[in-house]
Amino acid sequence: MASVIKPDINNIKENELDEIIKLSEIVLNFVRVLIITRGSKGVVTTKLMNDTLEPYLKKLDVQVYSTAILNTVENVSGAGDCFASGFIHGILQNLKESQSISIGFETAKQALLSKETVPLKFNSITNSKNIGT
Numbered sequence: 001m002a003s004v005i006k007p008d009i010n011n012i013k014e015n016e017l018d019e020i021i022k023l024s025e026i027v028l029n030f031v032r033v034l035i036i037t038r039g040s041k042g043v044v045t046t047k048l049m050n051d052t053l054e055p056y057l058k059k060l061d062v063q064v065y066s067t068a069i070l071n072t073v074e075n076v077s078g079a080g081d082c083f084a085s086g087f088i089h090g091i092l093q094n095l096k097e098s099q100s101i102s103i104g105f106e107t108a109k110q111a112l113l114s115k116e117t118v119p120l121k122f123n124s125i126t127n128s129k130n131i132g133t
Contacts, residue, residue: 020044021062028060035087037080042066043101063097067105070112078117083108 024034024046036044043065048058086107090100110119 017044017062017064021046021060024062025060037083040067040069043083043104045097045101065098065101065105068109070109073112074115075117076112078114079108079111082111082118 020036024036027034028046028048033045033047036046038044045061045063045065047061049061051057051059083104085104087100087104089107090103095103107122110122111117114120
């Protein structure tokens with residue numbers, strides 16, 4: 001099971017985050033949420049949110065999620081696809097963004113530890129409502 005994750009803004013280089021934000025502002029003109037996977041460095045999500053004081057204005061919401069470093073990796077092929085499928089599974093279960101990211105991390109981890117591109121079977125994530133809370 002994935003451990004609780006907390007956004008770790010200190011674990012990302014400032015110029016890298018600035019570049020992600022700058023490019024996100026362009027892409028967010030066309031999509032509602034942007035998820036940037038950064039391999040072993042984790043994930044950044046960006047989205048435009050309504051400003052609570054001025055609802056007609058949008059403000060950029062940036063969340064940085066770090067992940068545990070694996071000591072051994074069998075195969076990197078398929079890890080991104082597995083992350084995406086785990087994240088989407090969480091969203092379809094109406095979980096919070098952080099919980100869905102955590103499930104994505106777990107499915108990516110299982111792919112990284114598998115000799116296959118995509119594991120033939122995923123270890124079930126029990127009681128996914130408690131993931132990443």
